[in-house]
Amino acid sequence: MPLRLLLIDDHALFRSGIGMVLSAGLGAIDISEAASIEQALHSPEDEVELILLDVQLQGLNGLDGIASLKRRWPTARIVMVSAVQDGQVIRNAFKRGADGFICKAEAPARMLELVSQALLGEQLPGHDDLSDDALDTSPKLTPRQYEVLDLLCQGLSNKMIGRRLNLSENTVRGHVQATLAALQVSSRSEAAFVARRRGLVS
Template structure:
C-alpha cells in the first residue's frame, strides 16, 4: 500500500518543489503539507508513514519538533532536511533520534533513494556519516515484501536488462526504475545485480539459470 507522506517546511515554494520530486516515488501515495510543527501536529490524518522535516523553521525548529511529531504520528519515520551539510548537524540529527538526514542540495535521485531506505525501515544519512549496513538476505520473516511492480522490475533485472530497457518494457521513466532497483536491493540485502539474482533465486522469486545473470 502506498505510503502517506508529510512535508513540513515553512517555505511553500520548497514544499512544492519537493512534492514534484517525491510524488514520482512508486512507494508514495497521499502527500500532506504543513508550514510548522504546530500545523503538522494539528492534521487529522494519523496514518503518515514518512515525514520530511525542515530543521530551520520559525518557532519550534525541526530538531525540537521531533518529539511532538513522533507523539502525533506514532508509526512515522522522520527524515530531517537542512540547508546545512555540516557534520555537526548530521550528528545532532542522529543523536536526537531522526531516521535520516537530507541536505536541501540533494539531487532528485538522492531524495528518492532516501525515501526508499526510510520506507524500508533503514536509516538514510549522508555517506560521509556512518555507513548504512545492508539488511542480510532473509533477515525478515519469509520472502521480502516486494510490490508487484518491483517483481516485474526484478525479473527483467535478473534477465540482464539495463534500466533503460526495463523502463521501455514497463512504460516507466528511468528514474522510477532506479528507485525500484534501489528498493529491491534494500529488500534483498544486496548491492549488485548479480547478488540480487542469486538472492532472488534462493528465495524462489526467479528460476532461470545463474548463467543468465548480468556481469
C-alpha cells in the same frame, strides 16, 4: 493503501517542488504538507509512514519538534532535511531520534532514492557512524578562497575583491563559484550566512 508522507517546511516552493518529484517517482503516495511543527500537529492524519522535517522552521525548529512529532505519530520515521550539512546539527538530529538526514542540495534522483529507502524502512547513509570524522563537513577551501569568502561576507563585489587581492574579476568569479559549491549554497547572501554560522569568517 498509498504510503502517507508528511512534508514539513516553511518554504512553499520547496514543498511544491519535492512534492512533484516524489509523486512522479513513487506513484502511490499521499503527501500532506505543513509550514510549521504547530500546523503539522493539527494534521487530521491518523497514520504517517514518513515525515520529512526541515531543520530551520519558523517557531519551533525541526530539532526541537522531533519529540512532539514522535508522540503524535510513534511509528513514523523522521528524516531531517536541510540546505546546510552541519555535523553538529546532524549529530543532534540523530540523538533526538531522527532516522536520517538529507541535504536539500541533493539531485532530485538522489533525493528520491533516499526517500524511497526511508519509506522501505532501510537505514540511510551516515546513521551508523556518528563520529566527528564521519560527519566532518568542513568545506575544502583554499587559502585564497577563504580570503575571497571573507571579503564576500563584507559585501564587496567581485570587482572590489579583485582590487583588494590584486586579481582579475574573472579569477575572482571563479573563486566565488568554487566557494559557493564547497559550501553547498547557491547565492552570495546564503554563503555569508553559512560562513558566519559555521565560524569560517570572523
